[in-house]
Amino acid sequence: xxxxxxxxxxxxxxxxxxxxxxxxxxxxxxxICLNNLFADRDIDFIPFLNSLSAPVILIDDNNTYLSANSxxxxxxxxxxxxxxxxxxxxxxxxxxxxxxxxxxxxxxxxGCQMLQLINDTYEGKDxxxxxxxxxxxxxxxxRHKLDLELTTEKVNGLVLMRIDSHK
Ligand SMILES: [Zn+2]
Numbered sequence: 001x002x003x004x005x006x007x008x009x010x011x012x013x014x015x016x017x018x019x020x021x022x023x024x025x026x027x028x029x030x031x032i033c034l035n036n037l038f039a040d041r042d043i044d045f046i047p048f049l050n051s052l053s054a055p056v057i058l059i060d061d062n063n064t065y066l067s068a069n070s071x072x073x074x075x076x077x078x079x080x081x082x083x084x085x086x087x088x089x090x091x092x093x094x095x096x097x098x099x100x101x102x103x104x105x106x107x108x109x110x111g112c113q114m115l116q117l118i119n120d121t122y123e124g125k126d127x128x129x130x131x132x133x134x135x136x137x138x139x140x141x142x143r144h145k146l147d148l149e150l151t152t153e154k155v156n157g158l159v160l161m162r163i164d165s166h167k
Contacts, residue, residue, distance in 0.1 A: 003028070005028070005029055005030040005033055006028040006029050006051060007029050007030070007033040007048070007051070008030065008033050010030060012030055024127075024153050025054075025151060025152075025153045025160045025162050026052075026155060034155055035156065038156035039156070041060060041066060045058055045067040046067055046069065046080075049067060049069035049072075050069045050070055052069060052162075054071065054162050054164070055068075055069065055074070055162065055163040056071075056072055056160055056162045056163075057072050057163070058158055058160055058161075059088060059158065059159045059160075059161055060158055061122060061159075063087050063088055063104050063115065063118055064085060064086065064087055064088075065083045065087070065088070065091050067080070068080065068083065072163060075163055075166055078091070087102060087103035087104055088114055088115070088118065089102070089103025089109075089114075089135075090102075092114070092135060092137065093137040093138065093139065094114075094135050094137065094138075095135075095136045095137060095138035095143060096108045096112075098138075113131075113133040113134060113135070114135060117131055117150060118159055118161075121152040121153070121154050121159045122154060122159060124154060128150070128151060128152040128153075130151055131149065131151070132148070132149055133147075133148045133149070134146065134147050135148070146166065147165075147167050148164075148165065148166050149165040150162065150163060150164065
């Protein structure tokens with residue numbers, strides 16, 4: 001099967017070792033484009049993120065939101081300006097995010113599956129494909145169990161997180 005980079009339209013040739021696996025979020029984009037797109041973190045990532053067909057959030061090495069595509073913002077029911085510089089607990093309305101210290105630093109964050117997944121992705125321990133992550137959201141007085149399936153990929157020191165399912 002011939003494949004073409006979704007960004008620069010050059011051929012990726014037949015399925016070969018220099019392209020990402022089918023599961024990877026960026027599998028349709030060549031390594032040269034990825035390196036250019038992620039050259040630094042002040043770049044406007046939205047056109048790239050919107051080119052992806054699933055909801056994807058971009059997170060930096062401090063567990064902090066950098067950007068997201070419109071599909072992800074729809075899922076989160078939040079807007080980009082509101083999320084800027086917020087931690088992932090705020091992004092997903094985690095019930096612990098408002099506690100002292102904030103997301104990642106409260107005394108309830110020790111067993112957090114979301115933080116574990118992000119940390120493991122940064123440390124490059126494994127590939128992370130459709131990982132189940134559960135957290136509890138708080139909307140006013142209403143507590144809601146949120147079951148997520150997430151796929152993550154590390155690109156040039158940042159983490160792409162795809163929301164595969166949410167309920
Ligand atoms: Zn390309």
